[in-house]
Amino acid sequence: MRMETIHIQRQIQHFEQRCKGAGLKVTHQRLEVYRELLGARDHPSAETLYKRLERRLPTLSLDTVYRTLATFEKLGLVHRLETAASQARYEVLHTRHHHFLCDVCGQVFDFFWPSFDTAELPSNVGEIGTVDHASVVVHGTCTACAQAQQEYDARQAESLQ
Ligand SMILES: [Zn+2]
Ligand SMILES: [Zn+2]
Missing domain, CATH: 3.30.1490.190 (Ferric-uptake regulator, C-terminal dimerisarion domain)
Known part of the structure; x- marks a missing residue:
């Protein structure tokens, strides 16, 4: 197995534990939002993430992405970058x-x-x-x-x- 795959699996495990510890259900949408952000190297905005996910998750809404990211931030799973631009940018804490x-x-x-x-x-x-x-x-x-x-x-x- 490649190092990267092991790393991703560990991060996902950490994610699931953190959610469960906070009494938060690991839904398919939450997992996909986290996974997408985990694989992103460009600190995407919520809009960018939504565009990348909408084909795979047709029931997903931009609002859900915003709320999901806010929840992840509270749990210390993602980091929100304050930039000069109007849209906040996100990354998985590493x-x-x-x-x-x-x-x-x-x-x-x-x-x-x-x-x-x-x-x-x-x-x-x-x-x-x-x-x-x-x-x-x-x-x-x-x-x-x-x-x-x-x-x-x-x-x-x-x-x-
Ligand atoms: Zn430049
Ligand atoms: Zn960064």
């Missing part, structure tokens, strides 16, 4: 990581930052309240967008000559 958000195309990239993870937060944060977790969102322009912009500028400059 290895601790941070996010690079391209402000041009809206893609979200994962990156690791071990020295941040092991650093202590400033003590005055504790005066504000208790911290559950800390993560970093870096805003910028991804390499593909920067390159496209460069090529566009070059063409503009050429046409002006």
Whole structure:
């Protein structure tokens, strides 16, 4: 069996245990929403997830996807990313990581930052309240967008000559 398959099976097991522990039924729809998000690498929005699932699950509604994701978030199964865009983006909670958000195309990239993870937060944060977790969102322009912009500028400059 491939490593990835084992990993997915473990995650699904964890998911089922977490649902049962919270008295939540593991319905086919819930399982499919989780599974789809588990396999996604692009931090999809609820709308994107819905579009991917609707062919397989014709009775699914966008509203159900929203509610399901909200429930999963409360159970600590998924993480909702606050982005500058209007639509929240989701991912299954996995290895601790941070996010690079391209402000041009809206893609979200994962990156690791071990020295941040092991650093202590400033003590005055504790005066504000208790911290559950800390993560970093870096805003910028991804390499593909920067390159496209460069090529566009070059063409503009050429046409002006
Ligand atoms: Zn980009
Ligand atoms: Zn991520």
